[in-house]
Amino acid sequence: MSNVNRTELATADSTTGDLLSLGVLGAAVLTFVGSWLLLLQWVDEAATVAGLPVLNLLGVGLVVIGGGLAFVGVGSRLDYVDTAPSSTAGVVVGAVFGLLWAILGGLVGTLALGDATVLWLPVAAVFGIGGFLGAVLPREDVGSTIPVAAILLLLGGFIVTGGIGAGWTWSPAWSSAEFPGSELVPILVVFGTLLGAWSAGKAKEGFGAEGRQAGAYYLIGSVVFAMLAVLALLIAFIVTNGLQTMLTGTSLFGGRLTVPFVGVGLPWPEFPFLMNQTGGLYVEIPGVLPAVVGTLWLVFGAVSFAVPLGIGAAVFLTEYAERGRFTQVVEIATNGLWSTPSIVFGLFGLAFLVPRISGGNSIVVGQLVLGFMLLPLVLITSREAILAVPDAHRDASAALGVTKWQTIRSVVLPAAMPGTITGVILGVGRIAGETAPLLLVFGGSPYPSNTPNVLTSFTLTAQPPFVTNEALLSPASALPYQLYSTITAGVFPKEIFTNTEFGWGTALVLLLVVVGLYAIGVGSRLYFRRKLHHE
């Protein structure tokens, strides 16, 4: 309906309205970005732009947005701007505005009347009811712009006139923290611009159903954008802080590789942070080699424990068992294992495995505990993969007179393999970064000076276990555990790095391992999916 109206009455006026709303949106985006720059402290609070302190500039931004919105709203109501508004903005919008105005009223009440009075409550209630009615009673174009504009103008005015500024601090009685204006202003402005963008988005599409869609999309889009920005920031923090530590002493041809038997030295890449021990007397540049090797052993052990178990259980559940009480119990148990907190696995390992296997922290217990954590993921993904194999394959195989087990072995499992492999890789990415259970059952000294030597320490004995492995039964280090112990230990033993620098380097290596596994997992998923669709 709104579409019809607009195409019919498209005149020069509607473009004015569009332009104005677009301008407001632009101002909102600028102010939004500006306040984030301040919050992230990339711009100093005391900085000035064109003679104005930045905080005041944010206030000016809010005033501009508010003024523009009021102009558009009133213009639309007086039919200067062509729109298709509904009769009211709706109760939900009204409730949100009522709440916002109530908060504003409460703040004004406490600021104007002092903390001691109880008067802020009625003031807040009056403001809240006013906000609700102001949004609900008038036509949509006024109801969804004027209350926003009023809030923004008030807030912006306060900030511009210096009512809330860099020097001002709010220290409420119920909180141990104080809220300085230099931080509070950007935070308020972020919310204000989100509100302004919503309103301007509505106005740009001429209110009505289309307008509400545009407003909602702007709001959701900016929230999602912020979420992805946080992710990018996290990764950027780790990379920028860790890169220097990780690359200390690296060179492409600086090292020497001595060819055995010939004795000729060849130029060889050098990567001390990855190839050196963490502790030890003669290590110039401490590295994370023990942790890397420890992580590899942990992952190897966990995978070789969990993958056969998980796939076996998935085969039984999908091919042999009939749906009923038993499969339900297994499903609940699997989901329960999946959502059990990692630290509880650690406690279990401490109570059940440690006294029976090694009597102390050890690699093998760590492998088993991580295997327990990997098991539900393997089971769930391989079960889904087996279920996705079309029944036609099974029927065709059965029609040829092939037995059930042979069908499973040569038809079902090969077809389900891609999905299972992807699930295992993604699960490994998850357990490779797991720390909490390792604290209880695995971790050794914070700065190990030797790598766990598992392969060469198998020994045969005449006593009952017959085969023992000292290295598997002793504690070690892993990348996430190394990061934790670096953070919590006091002073770093070598002068070359501080604890924090070494921590950033370790975090970067850990991130690379996990992201690498993850990329392989997602890549294989895409590859197999594409292959499946082309066939």
Next chain:
Amino acid sequence: MTQSLPSVGELPTELRTAATRRAEATKQWARDYRSRTEDGAIAMHGLVFGSVLTTFLLFLAGSQWTVLPVLAFLATMGVGWYRYQAEAAKALTFLTTVATVSILTLIVAFLLLESVPAVRAMGIDLFTQVRNPAMENPALGQGLWGRGGVWSLTPMMLGTAITTVIATLIAAPIGIAGAVFVSEIAPRRVREVVKPGIELMAGIPSITYGFIGLTIVNQYFYVEFGTPTIGTYFAAGLMIGIMALPTVVTVAEDALNAVPEPIKSGALAMGSTEWQTTKSVTIPAGLSGVSAGVLLGIGRAMGETMAATVMLTHTKGFPSPVFDAFSNYGETLTTVIAFEGGNASGIHMSALFAAGVVLFVMVMILSIGSQYVEWRMYQKLGGDQ
């Protein structure tokens, strides 16, 4: 309701018939099994199950002879695989299924077993005591952990509650918005970037989040907001909220995707805009799944250990007022286990296991609740179940 229940007098008869029916079914199954399986295979099955059971019992007893039944199992399996591959495979897959279930059972059993001493010493006070009478001036929430033989989990339970609430306030609305964006709004190209990005967010190790929280977020709050200590519930809750986000997004998005396309097309055909369809058709239809995602996210936030362990102060007590998330106190159920589990003993260790039990029960309730809610949604939408 009352008519459907049998009267008390009939109950024994009912039970007896049920028992006979069950016994009959078992007999029938045994007869079938006997006639369908070769004698050698039956012997193999017996040996396999027997050796696995012996292995488990010996291991439980901590015997050094555990290796013998393991060898027996391997030998039987080897011969069985060669002679009766199908039967051996079936037995093996059954064993793996039983192992999966028994791991969860063992976890529950050992948590409960190890927490018995603390419960015996403290009784219900372990979960409810808020004042320590042994102290000079028994202030609220002070000296509840190991002072004068008092072990009470209340400060940690409060800490978990505070961080979880903060994390949920962050993760739930943003996560739902993200799910709506990915499943309803984003064009295909954008979705192909955003979705792996969110999964990647879930993959970043929690200790990394903790390290960033420790070096950047904690410092920020300390310097700018003048918190009494470096490390507060609010900062930790913020970080945990970010970590719980991907769980909410993924599960909620799956739920929105599961809403059948014809329902959405119907709404669009009636002339409603896409947003009206999303708001009034898709979200209400997928609401159970969305709330399942939120429940799972809460569970993740509650069980999150490393970020909180690294960021919090490990001072136990009640902030005053209770919702003051910026106080100098900071300890949750998970952090106390991770921080003290390495060198605790006796009743202290047992109290840590009790903390594990509380955590496990809470998370399990959330997990089963979300499974139930999700199951109901698929029932309603007429999915494949």
